[in-house]
Amino acid sequence: MISRKLKDKLAGLETPFYLYDMDLLRLTLESAVSMASRYGYKLHYAIKANYDPRLLEMIRSYGLGIDCASGNEVRCALEAGFDPSGVVYAGVGKKESELRYAISQGIFAINCESLEELEVLSALATEMGKTVTVALRVNPDIDPKTNHCIDTGQADSKFGISYEEILENSERIRQLPGLRVRGMHLHIGSQIRELHVFEYLCEKVNVIVENLEAAGFELEFVDVGGGLGINYDMPENEPVPNFASVFAIIHSHLRVGGRPVHFEFGRAIVGQCGELITRVLYNKTTATGRKLLIVDSSMTELIRPALYGAYHNIENITSAETKREKYTVVGTACESTDKFDENVSLPVSKRGDLLTLKSAGAYGQSMASRYNLHDLPRSVYSEEL
Ligand SMILES: Cc1ncc(COP(=O)(O)O)c(C=O)c1O
Structure with missing residues (x-):
């Protein structure tokens, strides 16, 4: 679980990565x-x-x-x-x-x-x-x-x-x-x-x-x-x-x-000891009015939501906004099922913000793939930060 102090340290790291507590x-x-x-x-x-x-x-x-x-x-x-x-x-x-x-x-x-x-x-x-x-x-x-x-x-x-x-x-x-x-x-x-x-x-x-x-x-x-x-x-x-x-x-x-x-x-x-840390790349609104947050990871880092509709709690760990918005959080892979979740209530999120997908220590990194020739995700350990 990510403390205030840890959040500041994470902000400077290249994303995406798995953070292990x-x-x-x-x-x-x-x-x-x-x-x-x-x-x-x-x-x-x-x-x-x-x-x-x-x-x-x-x-x-x-x-x-x-x-x-x-x-x-x-x-x-x-x-x-x-x-x-x-x-x-x-x-x-x-x-x-x-x-x-x-x-x-x-x-x-x-x-x-x-x-x-x-x-x-x-x-x-x-x-x-x-x-x-x-x-x-x-x-x-x-x-x-x-x-x-x-x-x-x-x-x-x-x-x-x-x-x-x-x-x-x-x-x-x-x-x-x-x-x-x-x-x-x-x-x-x-x-x-x-x-x-x-x-x-x-x-x-x-x-x-x-x-x-x-x-x-x-x-x-x-x-x-x-x-x-x-x-x-x-x-x-x-x-x-x-x-x-x-x-x-x-x-x-x-x-x-x-x-x-x-x-x-x-x-x-x-x-519970693993989280996927990812960064918001872009905001976009569909013609139907759906607000998308496009993040810099995808089903190639964490396939569970796309594979069997698994749920991961998502949080914006860097935003100081108090106003909230409902987002569909999607990844970078060239697949329509590459979606982490819908109707996620988050503080208004902008390019560069860091999100965490929690409880991702099991069947996350071990199921990662190189589809779209993405790099495999790396590990960061809490005790090194
Ligand atoms: C034979 C066997 N044992 C143990 C496990 C681990 O299951 P879990 O991660 O739910 O504890 C699995 C998971 O697929 C399995 O197939």
Whole structure:
């Protein structure tokens, strides 16, 4: 969150850039780690949310493992110094080269998402003379009550293996050479704000674990994914997400014996510590009377609004105007969907003013692209200012 002093310092910097509040990241990690330790829960950071090396360094210093979604993410985690024994790797379409790499690095678990993937992994592990620990990513058919674009655990989703298919093929799966099928994994979606959804999740997991055991699987751990949401509407009211509540819910509803429980949070760890700082380039009014603020960033820096209608709170951090105006804030990319928000109430804003798009630490910089040959956004860290 940006203090008065910081605002003055930002004014002289070239825009756009991501500003990371390292104190807030520290506070968030302290909260996550201390709440998880109450129950002995194991935390992995979903590295896809943000790959910034300074953020990774701090996350590693708090002892988190990593959750990956590609071979290059596994490589990035290992190069950032994370121990392979804390790395899990899920992904609906892992290529052979990625599987070979993950096998060779001896990571904690590969989370498999189809029967065919299990067979390919088994063949590769056997060929390489290795035994791989596997978690079955189960599709539990749960509605996480979030934006449909970011739900991942409903029956028709591309993610995970249907629970029925696992039970029907349990014998075949258990006998695949080169695999130790020891984990049950699920991830039902992201930006979950209705925490009672985690109660349903526990109820499903309890039944799934019991039935997988009855089908002969020797499960040693359960990974319940990530998904804890953050307050995009009023980030200042909730800078640190409610880890205490979600862990308390899981603790009181999950019945998986003494098995370790793993979490894979991305957004909840880094979402609130990042903001996209951008400058007003031009004011323009459409023929229909709509007032546009054209800023010097776009969907190439922050694609979430264009990709799935995500909301980011926008503030003008340099204007001293008291009069307010309603704006549509648009970016520089050559796409009509390149729009950050409509009807944004801001102080009357002029060329050169700085805007912040808040809560942009997760799935912001990591989703940046070079469309229109834009430069990739750089990082600025609060502790350097
Ligand atoms: C398998 C898996 N785990 C964890 C996450 C992290 O989710 P979140 O950032 O909502 O915590 C994701 C996000 O897509 C995921 O696909």
